[in-house]
Amino acid sequence: MNKTRVNFPRFGSYDVAVEHIIRAGLDCEYVNTPPITKKTLEIGSKYSPDFVCTPFKYNLGGYIESIEAGANTLIQIGGVCRLGYYGELQKQILKDLGYDVKFINMANANFRKPITFYEEFKKVNPNLNLKKITSACMLAVHMVEVIDKVEDFIRQNVGFEKEEGSFDKLHHEFLDDLRDVNDKKELNLLYKLYMKKFKKIEIDKPKNPLKVGFVGEYYTIMDQYSNHYMEKELAKKGIVIYRWMNLTNSILNPHVKEVKQSIKNYAKYDMGATAMFTIKKAIDYAKDGCDGIIHVKSFGCTPEIDTMPVLQRISEDFKIPIIYFSFDSQTSDVGINTRVEAFYDMIMMRKEGKK
Ligand code: SF4
Incomplete structure (x- = not known):
C-alpha cells in the first residue's frame, strides 16, 4: 500500500462504500472525515465566502479536520449545481491557508465518458490497476x-x-x-x-400510523447532522418516515425522463440539482396518503428555492401540509424543534379530526 492518505467528504452512511474504493481500488490509506460537529461547521464557515451554501462549509471544515487527522490527498466529487465549481474554490482556499495537499476534483471527469474517472483516479495513484478500480467501484x-x-x-x-x-x-x-x-x-x-x-x-x-414524506436537497436531506437529526426526532414520535432521496434513487436509477413527464403540470423546465425529484416526490407522497411533507434545504440553495412556490401549489391541490426548513451555520436546535413540534401537533390533530 502506498503512502497516499485519501479523504473524501463525509456524506450520510456512504463512507463505508467510499472507503472500499480508496482501499481496494486505489490501493491507498483511507482517512475518514471526523464526525461532523459544531466545530466542523465553525471552521468551514470561517474560511468560506458568505454566499456559498452550507454543504460547501461542511466539506471545507471536514477537509481541514481530515488534513489534521493525517490526510494528504483530498477528493471533491463535483456536481450538477454550484457544487461543480466548489472544488476549484476549496482547492485555492486550502492553498492560501498553507495546506500542502493534493486536491483531486472529480468535476473534471465526465459521466458520459467513464475513462475520465479513471484518469482522475490515476492522479491519486499513478500505478492504478484498471481491473481493480473497476471492481472496487462496482462493489x-x-x-x-x-x-x-x-x-x-x-x-x-x-x-x-x-x-x-x-x-x-x-x-x-x-x-x-x-x-x-x-x-x-x-x-x-x-x-x-x-x-x-x-x-x-x-x-x-399501529394499523394507521402518521406518515411523513421528506423532500429536499441532496446534502441536507441525507446528512443527519445538517438537518439536525430531524428524521430521527420525528420517528421517535411514532411516525413512519418516507425519504426517496438517496444515492440509489437519485444517482444510480434517476429515471429522469419519467420524472419530467410526471411533473409536467407543475414544472415545465428542469430547475437543476434535486428540484425535479423534490416536486415529483411531493406529488407522490400526497397521492400516497402521507399526513404531511417536510422540505429541507441549505440556505441559499437556488434549485430548491425554486421548488417552493410549486410545493405550495401541490399543498393546495392535494390539501396536504408542507413545512419548509432552511439550514445554515446559524440555525439553532431550539428553533427547529419548536417548529417540528408544532408541525407534529398539527398533522396529528388533522388526522384525529378525519376519523
Ligand atoms: S443542491 Fe443546493 S445546497 Fe446542494 S450544493 Fe447545490 S446549490 Fe448547494
Missing part, C-alpha cells in the same frame, strides 16, 4: 444499494421500536460489518443476515 455501488435498502426499512419502523435504540445499535453493527465485505456474494449474505435481524426487532406499530 461500492452495490454497497450503496444495500445501505439504502436497510435505511429505508429503518426509517419506516424505528419510530415503533419497543426498546429505544435497538435499530440504531444494529445499524451501527451492520455498517461495521460492511467494512469487511470483499465481494458481491459476501455482501448479499450480509444483507440477508441483517435484514433478518432488523425484522426481528420488536416493534409496536
